[in-house]
Amino acid sequence: xxxxxxxxxxxxxxxxxxxxxxxxxxxxxxxxxxxxxxxxxxxxxxxxxxxxxxxxxxxxxxxxxxxxxxxxxxxxxxxxxxxxxxxxxxxxxxxxxxxxxxxxxxxxxxxxxxxxxxxxxxxxxxxxxxxxxxxxxxxxxxxxxxxxxxxxxxxxxxxxxxxxxxxxxxxxxxxxxxxxxxxxxxxxxxxxxxxxxxxxxxxxxxxxxxxxxxxxxxxxxxxxxxxxxxxxxxxxxxxxxxxxxxxxxxxxxxx
Numbered sequence: 001x002x003x004x005x006x007x008x009x010x011x012x013x014x015x016x017x018x019x020x021x022x023x024x025x026x027x028x029x030x031x032x033x034x035x036x037x038x039x040x041x042x043x044x045x046x047x048x049x050x051x052x053x054x055x056x057x058x059x060x061x062x063x064x065x066x067x068x069x070x071x072x073x074x075x076x077x078x079x080x081x082x083x084x085x086x087x088x089x090x091x092x093x094x095x096x097x098x099x100x101x102x103x104x105x106x107x108x109x110x111x112x113x114x115x116x117x118x119x120x121x122x123x124x125x126x127x128x129x130x131x132x133x134x135x136x137x138x139x140x141x142x143x144x145x146x147x148x149x150x151x152x153x154x155x156x157x158x159x160x161x162x163x164x165x166x167x168x169x170x171x172x173x174x175x176x177x178x179x180x181x182x183x184x185x186x187x188x189x190x191x192x193x194x195x196x197x198x199x200x201x202x203x204x205x206x207x208x209x210x211x212x213x214x215x216x217x218x219x220x221x222x223x224x225x226x227x228x229x230x231x232x233x234x235x236x237x238x239x240x241x242x243x244x245x246x247x248x249x250x251x252x253x254x255x
Contacts, residue, residue, distance in 0.1 A: 028096065031103045038106050039135040043255075045245060046136055048118045048220055049145035051212040052152030052204075054231045055117045058145065061238050067245060068109040070116045075101040078124025083175050086160055086168070098126040113249045115241075118142075118219070141248055141255055142223045143241065147231045153204045161200045169195065183211065226253060 003019060010017045020027050047055045059069045077092040093101070106114070121133050128136070147155075161172070173192055180188045187210070194203035227244055231237045247253045 031100055034103055034107065035099060035129045036131055039131050039139065042106060042109070042112050042114060042135070043248070044135050044140035045113060045115045045248060046118050046140055046142050047115060047145060048142060048223060048225070049147065049231070050152065050216055050220060051208060052156040053145040053147040054151075054155060054234070055145060057155070057234070058231065058237070058241065059115060059117060061234070062115055062241065062245075065238070065242065066110075067242065068105070068111055068114045070102060070105045070114060072102075072117060072119050072123055072128060076123040076126050078126075083160060083172070086171060086175070092125045095126050099129055102129065102132060111249055113141075113245060115245070139255065141226045141244075141253070143244065144220065144223075144225045144228045145231045145237070146228060149205065149208065151232055152208065153201050156204045156208075157200050161204075179211075226255070 003023065007017050007019045047058060049055050056071065056073060059071050063069050063071075075093070075098055077090055116136060118136060119128060119133075121128055161169075164172075173195055176188060176191050176195065179191075183191075191203055191206065194200075194206070227240070229237045229240050244253065
């Protein structure tokens with residue numbers, strides 16, 4: 001059934017419905033054109049931090065306070081690592097759907113200053129649109145979240161391991177097994193043994209110190225930050241970030 005017929009049918013049933021002028025193709029072109037030029041008027045406040053520092057937690061807290069954010073990992077249904085798909089139940093979106101979700105967050109944002117997490121070009125199965133990615137790595141404000149190793153480990157265990165069934169643990173084991181070329185058989189066998197023995201915090205701490213921190217430290221260190229925030233006290237950190245957002249929007253802080 002064509003869209004016009006569907007609209008007429010729903011209208012006859014008393015359902016309020018709208019039809020896109022030009023159809024989906026026109027909508028798609030509008031989205032692409034908007035994303036191409038949006039950074040001429042929008043400004044990102046980019047949140048950086050090592051794995052487990054709480055970047056996604058901060059974005060969720062800001063969203064609860066009705067502060068404009070874009071959760072790229074949430075939109076992609078992937079946190080951007082070998083383990084990235086584990087915390088998401090739904091299938092990842094298509095590239096077009098991913099871009100539409102980003103468009104919606106930008107188009108309906110209440111201000112021109114929007115929080116976003118520092119990300120790679122590829123997030124799971126999708127890619128961040130070029131202009132959005134350039135807005136993340138090149139322009140805008142940059143905030144660094146620091147957090148103790150202990151709290152980072154607890155956060156990652158909460159998100160990836162605790163309250164999971166045996167099937168999930170097997171998925172984790174398979175993910176760890178994929179690191180053999182990068183880490184060697186001895187190290188991977190050690191990690192799998194820790195997982196099977198239930199020594200989850202020891203496993204995560206070793207992963208951070210021996211792999212993820214050395215891997216991502218260079219990307220953290222290449223930026224000059226407008227503000228560095230300790231996220232161990234999450235409520236205090238949230239207040240600091242909201243105050244920063246207000247000051248940036250008022251022009252009191254320059255990039």
